[in-house]
Amino acid sequence: MNAIVGLCHFCEAHGPRPLFCTFTTDSDKNTTESSRASVQCSGCTSLGPETVFVSREDDGTIYCSRESVPNADVTSFLRQAAIRSITCEVNWNKEGGVVYFNDAHGHVLSLTFQLKDTWARGLKRWFSIVVLMKDKMLLLNITPLLSEHMQKIAKELQELAEVVFDAEQKVCSQRALRLKTGRNDFVQSRSLMHLTGDDNVFKRLHSHFTWMLKAGAHTYSETLYTSQDLLKKLQPHAVKKSIFEPGTCSVSSDKSCIALRLLEKTVSKAVFRILMYCTLTGVYIVIKSSNVDAATIINGLARLLPINLPNNPRIRQYRVDEQLPPTVCLLEETENNNFSYKWSGALPAKCPTLMTRIENSMNNEKFNDDVLHQHLKSLQLEWLGIAKAVKAAIDSSGSKSDAVAKLKQVFGIGQHDESLVSYWMTVFCS
Amino acid sequence: MSYQDDPSCYVGSFPKDFSYGPFEQNGDGDNTSLQEDHKPRILLMGLRRSGKSSIQKVVFHKMSPNETLFLESTNKIVKDDINNSSFVQFQIWDFPGQIDFFDATFDSDTIFGGCGALVFVIDAQDDYQDALDKLQLTVTKAYRVNSNIKFEVFIHKVDGLNDDYKMESQRDIHHRATEDLAEAGLEHVHLSFHLTSIYDHSIFEAFSKVVQKLIPQLPTLENLLNILISNSGIEKAFLFDVVSKIYIATDSSPVDMQSYELCCDMIDVVIDISCIYGMVDETEVNTFNSQSSSLIKLNNGTVLYLREVNKFLALVCILREENFQKQGVIDYNFLCFRDAITQVFELRNKCQNAITSRGTSGTPEPIPNGAADSTESASDRSQTHLP
Ligand SMILES: Nc1nc2c(ncn2[C@@H]2O[C@H](COP(=O)(O)OP(=O)(O)OP(=O)(O)O)[C@@H](O)[C@H]2O)c(=O)[nH]1
Ligand SMILES: [Mg+2]
Numbered sequence: 014m015n016a017i018v019g020l021c022h023f024c025e026a027h028g029p030r031p032l033f034c035t036f037t038t039d040s041d042k043n044t045t046e047s048s049r050a051s052v053q054c055s056g057c058t059s060l061g062p063e064t065v066f067v068s069r070e071d072d073g074t075i076y077c078s079r080e081s082v083p084n085a086d087v088t089s090f091l092r093q094a095a096i097r098s099i100t101c102e103v104n105w106n107k108e109g110g111v112v113y114f115n116d117a118h119g120h121v122l123s124l125t126f127q128l129k130d131t132w133a134r135g136l137k138r139w140f141s142i143v144v145l146m147k148d149k150m151l152l153l154n155i156t157p158l159l160s161e162h163m164q165k166i167a168k169e170l171q172e173l174a175e176v177v178f179d180a181e182q183k184v185c186s187q188r189a190l191r192l193k194t195g196r197n198d199f200v201q202s203r204s205l206m207h208l209t210g211d212d213n214v215f216k217r218l219h220s221h222f223t224w225m226l227k228a229g230a231h232t233y234s235e236t237l238y239t240s241q242d243l244l245k246k247l248q249p250h251a252v253k254k255s256i257f258e259p260g261t262c263s264v265s266s267d268k269s270c271i272a273l274r275l276l277e278k279t280v281s282k283a284v285f286r287i288l289m290y291c292t293l294t295g296v297y298i299v300i301k302s303s304n305v306d307a308a309t310i311i312n313g314l315a316r317l318l319p320i321n322l323p324n325n326p327r328i329r330q331y332r333v334d335e336q337l338p339p340t341v342c343l344l345e346e347t348e349n350n351n352f353s354y355k356w357s358g359a360l361p362a363k364c365p366t367l368m369t370r371i372e373n374s375m376n377n378e379k380f381n382d383d384v385l386h387q388h389l390k391s392l393q394l395e396w397l398g399i400a401k402a403v404k405a406a407i408d409s410s411g412s413k414s415d416a417v418a419k420l421k422q423v424f425g426i427g428q429h430d431e432s433l434v435s436y437w438m439t440v441f442c443s
Numbered sequence: 444m445s446y447q448d449d450p451s452c453y454v455g456s457f458p459k460d461f462s463y464g465p466f467e468q469n470g471d472g473d474n475t476s477l478q479e480d481h482k483p484r485i486l487l488m489g490l491r492r493s494g495k496s497s498i499q500k501v502v503f504h505k506m507s508p509n510e511t512l513f514l515e516s517t518n519k520i521v522k523d524d525i526n527n528s529s530f531v532q533f534q535i536w537d538f539p540g541q542i543d544f545f546d547a548t549f550d551s552d553t554i555f556g557g558c559g560a561l562v563f564v565i566d567a568q569d570d571y572q573d574a575l576d577k578l579q580l581t582v583t584k585a586y587r588v589n590s591n592i593k594f595e596v597f598i599h600k601v602d603g604l605n606d607d608y609k610m611e612s613q614r615d616i617h618h619r620a621t622e623d624l625a626e627a628g629l630e631h632v633h634l635s636f637h638l639t640s641i642y643d644h645s646i647f648e649a650f651s652k653v654v655q656k657l658i659p660q661l662p663t664l665e666n667l668l669n670i671l672i673s674n675s676g677i678e679k680a681f682l683f684d685v686v687s688k689i690y691i692a693t694d695s696s697p698v699d700m701q702s703y704e705l706c707c708d709m710i711d712v713v714i715d716i717s718c719i720y721g722m723v724d725e726t727e728v729n730t731f732n733s734q735s736s737s738l739i740k741l742n743n744g745t746v747l748y749l750r751e752v753n754k755f756l757a758l759v760c761i762l763r764e765e766n767f768q769k770q771g772v773i774d775y776n777f778l779c780f781r782d783a784i785t786q787v788f789e790l791r792n793k794c795q796n797a798i799t800s801r802g803t804s805g806t807p808e809p810i811p812n813g814a815a816d817s818t819e820s821a822s823d824r825s826q827t828h829l830p
Contacts, residue, residue: 025491025516028541093548100519100542135515191512199492
């Protein structure tokens with residue numbers, strides 16, 4: 014289980030502090046590195062900086078107990094937990110468990126309890142067992158199991174300490190001593206070994222804490238999913254032809270694939286805009302060229318689409334003597350390598366958002382061609398994602414539904430984007 | 444198991460609505476959150492083992508000083524509601540000495556925002572350099588949050604010190620603390636110093652002064668006491684909060700420790716007697732009530748006279764025996780005095796603001812002792828209810 018179990022105490026000299034912790038790891042580094050000695054105080058130390066208790070599983074999991082963790086983030090999280098469990102959180106009983114959540118650091122289950130100590134000012138000392146976790150739901154689910162065991166540990170320690178306390182009181186009653194001398198001088202917080210009279214108390218704790226981590230792992234298992242894994246699991250067909258398709262994110266570096274800016278220069282800006290609009294919204298394009306290879310242009314334009322459709326029927330080369338309807342956009346090479354087009358349609362007053370953004374980035378001189386193409390890919394993937402989401406919404410609640418309208422509003426899809434989105438939905442999202 | 448979900452903006456700090464369960468509160472179970480009520484708050488701060496919890500226990504919970512040897516080191520802020528009488532209403536926060544509450548993780552606005560007085564306790568039996576450093580830090584930070592805080596420094600545990608050393612350390616602490624503040628650019632912040640110990644009455648005296656500063660009606664009360672003593676031939680009069688034995692007001696003649704101690708002891712005697720013999724039936728908890736009064740004649744010609752004002756307040760007077768001849772007049776004047784105090788209460792409840800000016804206007808004129816014919820007999824002493 015991905016958690017840290019720690020023991021903290023309230024030192025009369027140093028306040029709340031962690032003194033021992035157990036965690037799972039799979040690297041031996043954690044077992045060899047030495048802890049940083051925090052303070053010279055017998056109460057605030059447990060194993061010492063050099064000692065580490067290690068238990069190994071067959072599958073390579075290592076349960077490791079040590080005085081402190083080398084990682085600075087975890088150390089501060091532990092210190093916070095010590096402060097909060099002992100000095101801030103309150104249970105209805107004087108001793109008791111609390112769960113609290115903190116999205117920034119992590120979530121904590123803690124049990125606070127007291128151990129008798131003849132040397133302590135109040136003849137008792139505060140301790141807490143804390144379980145630190147990043148996964149809130151897992152922590153909540155596992156709380157009943159762990160807290161039961163934590164209570165057992167606390168009880169065990171209390172019983173040990175009680176025996177020591179009674180024996181010490183028999184030798185010399187603190188009450189009588191303090192009343193007689195009228196003072197109560199502070200020596201130093203005693204170590205847990207001293208308090209419980211058990212030199213192996215930390216070994217006990219190591220096995221208890223290890224058990225907790227193991228029991229947690231047996232009860233619930235954590236699986237780390239990438240969003241792709243999740244999508245595959247939830248909706249396998251959604252992954253097809255989507256941004257998760259292998260290779261979708263790679264930009265063609267083929268020689269035959271002309272760079273967009275070069276294409277723009279070749280065909281002139283005005284013509285390029287028409288071509289771009291037609292490509293993005295699925296208007297058929299036919300290319301009639303003499304000097305320039307039509308395939309180059311076809312490949313160049315293909316850069317504008319998120320997924321490379323092999324033999325895209327909508328962009329093709331002119332066949333000899335073919336009659337084209339006027340709705341098809343015909344690109345013709347005239348003399349001197351100039352290009353012109355014939356198309357019954359015209360650019361709308363407001364072009365699709367994606368087209369505007371592509372134009373903007375092409376004009377951005379800070380982008381070289383490679384960066385530009387990479388950037389365009391990400392823009393396309395964004396709109397592909399939008400198209401997919403809209404399609405899913407339409408499939409489930411109908412194209413006229415309120416939900417779809419709202420979703421479009423959220424994505425910022427305006428009237429001018431409709432042609433693009435509906436084209437992409439039919440071609441890329443089926 | 445209790446659950447608490449807090450938004451991450453209070454990362455590791457006291458959540459704003461943070462409050463302890465009733466088991467920590469020694470008050471009357473009043474659980475209302477601090478943000479709602481406007482009781483002044485007294486903070487007890489200082490290094491660990493300086494004696495904060497002892498002070499709070501001894502003054503407000505009748506703990507015997509010896510028992511403080513078994514107090515545990517405070518691990519949480521302990522909030523204690525004191526609302527015995529309508530005048531003495533405040534809350535005491537006892538802090539753990541080990542924890543740095545100026546750490547960014549604690550919400551210093553919540554801690555110092557509604558605070559009326561900050562009592563900083565210094566252990567005079569110990570090396571106090573660290574304590575002075577901490578004092579400077581505390582005052583500067585607290586002042587930044589709330590510039591209305593009254594700063595009180597208790598030079599504590601002076602019972603173990605001889606008089607010379609006591610004076611010397613007070614002078615030294617005073618000097619160094621004000622110097623430290625000047626260094627921090629806060630020379631205009633006033634610190635009050637008190638020599639205290641839980642083993643004598645000095646702690647009650649010092650706490651009285653702290654509390655008095657938080658009572659807005661203090662001038663009125665002092666004025667009433669002045670009128671009372673000058674008209675009754677009384678030498679010194681204290682208005683006591685019976686439960687804590689702190690005096691919430693006295694007349695304007697100087698207080699000497701001995702007379703204060705004498706009055707404290709008298710209250711103890713009266714309470715003990717009423718507890719032992721005053722119990723009418725088992726269920727009665729408060730045997731010190733509106734009927735209580737007591738008279739003690741000392742063999743040096745001094746008379747101690749105690750009268751209750753209400754359930755929680757008592758007036759204790761010291762006067763010469765010969766001035767006590769006309770006890771009826773004193774009693775009558777006392778009734779006037781009590782009447783006036785009741786009016787101050789009522790007025791305060793009615794309108795908090797105009798209290799000081801209007802509170803005195805309704806006071807019946809006391810009759811000067813000796814100037815008027817005393818026709819009342821001593822048996823009237825037990826009469827406590829106004830017609
Ligand atoms: N001689 C003497 N001892 C005192 C006096 N006041 C307190 N003590 C002793 O000082 C010790 C510590 O007192 P506490 O009140 O627990 O100290 P604290 O400031 O609350 O300490 P923390 O809770 O750890 O911050 C106890 O043993 C008390 O008996 C005093 O006036 N004189
Ligand atoms: Mg304390």
